[in-house]
Amino acid sequence: MSYALVRARRLDLDQFAAAAGLHPELIRRFVALGILDAERDPGGRLWFRPAQLAAVARIQRLRAGFALNYAAIGLVTDLLDQIAALQATVRTAGRRER
Amino acid sequence: MAAADQDFYRVLGVPRTASQDEIQRAYRKLARESHPDVNKDPAAEERFKAISEAYGVLSDPDTRRRYDAFGPDFRQVPEDVDPETWRRARAGAGAGARAGSGAGAGGGRGGVGPDIDVDDLLGGLFGGRGGAGSRGRRTGPGWGAVPGADQEAEVELTVEDAYHGTRRTLTLTSASGTRSMEVTIPAGVTDGQRIRLAGQGGRGSDGAPPGDLYLIVRIARHRGYRLEGRDLYVELRLSPWEAALGTSVAVTTPAGEVKLTVPAGTSSGRRLRLRGRGLPNPRGQPGDLFAEARIMVPATPTEAERELFERLAAVSEFDPRRRR
Secondary structure, eight states: OOOOOOOOOOEEHHHHHHHHTSOHHHHHHHHHTTSSOOEEOTTSOEEEOTTHHHHHHHHHHHHHHHOOOHHHHHHHHHHHHHHHHHHHHHHHHGGGGO | OGGGGSOHHHHHTOOTTOOHHHHHHHHHHHHHHHOTTTOOOHHHHHHHHHHHHHHHHHTSHHHHHHHHHHGGGGGGSOTTOOHHHHHHHHHHHTTTHHHHHHHHHHTOSTTSOSOOOHHHHHHHHHSSOSHHHHHHHHSOSSOOOOOOOOEEEEEEEOHHHHHHOEEEEEEEEETTEEEEEEEEEOTTOOTTOEEEETTOSSOOGGGOOOOOEEEEEEEOOOSSEEEETTEEEEEEEEOHHHHHHOEEEEEEETTEEEEEEEOSSOOTTOEEEETTOSOOOTTSOOOOEEEEEEEOOOSSOOHHHHHHHHHHHHHOOOOTTSOO
16 A cells, blocks of 8 residues: 655645634733744744644633633643543553453 | 523522522533533533533523513513513413403403503514524624534444454434434454544534544454454463364354364463454554464263273373473
């Protein structure tokens, strides 16, 4: 089986903000608060992977659902990611012992 | 709306007499349990929407009062209607509307409160009012479209299903109602593996794309097989003389029976490997099948067997406990 090599698509701040339906400044703030990952190029511009749109959606849902501030959202998303990683480990490794 | 006919108090699990505090506590607890980013069960999304809607109404003392007075249709009742009048108007609307209005007109306002025409009231109920004001606040706090969350559901397969691949009809209860879908599960999935169904997860708001649904594969315990990754283990029961002299045994595998040659001098625990006879691997080496020898003796030997074993015991110098 062969796979084509594809250059990873990335979005700049304005494209990403438009895709997320949010103001670019809010996105910039998410990055500054460390709750959204972005790459910074030598010119200081922010770049995002399209998959990060799901992360933004989760931030919005958590904020709407629990009235969390952004610092708390950072903690919650970190914990949720850790739990997901642990569950994945348990799912594949734990079953072997049966 | 699916939740419209549900009782908001029952959705939150509180009595009608609950204080605002209790309502808030019940909501916070339920929201933590079924938030789509915390609970990956597709049914949780619907539950979360229902409790959010219930809390949206009951958390505000004013809308709660109106909900108590007018029931689930309270949004259709004009703001300035007095509950007493409403109730009376509703009761009278069927038969005594004419007579009642006559008496009321004669005696002036009485204790009835604002003068309301039954037709106006019902017109408000069925007319275009309501909607606009109440719909807008459900979307969320000032955001546009938010994509949906990813969800997870389990599928349980037999070892044979995992070996050959299978089709499953999944029935999911989610915010958009109950839906069924046919899913093809490829041959060679392993326990705990996730199958991604793009776009089948939680719904996005305002036309935003939905999340993905992940099917987590569970392979059920099997009477005959034990599974470790893609390797299959089967028990190979042997009589003492078969184990000592060697034999040929038919072993059942998911792909059918396989003839297995047991070499002479096989002790319990010895593993005979059939390379590549485990679960297939769509991306590489298939697993192996291991037949684990287990020597069985007759629980109640016949007279002849007993005699032969006794002769063997007298003649043999084999000591299984002596270290070699």
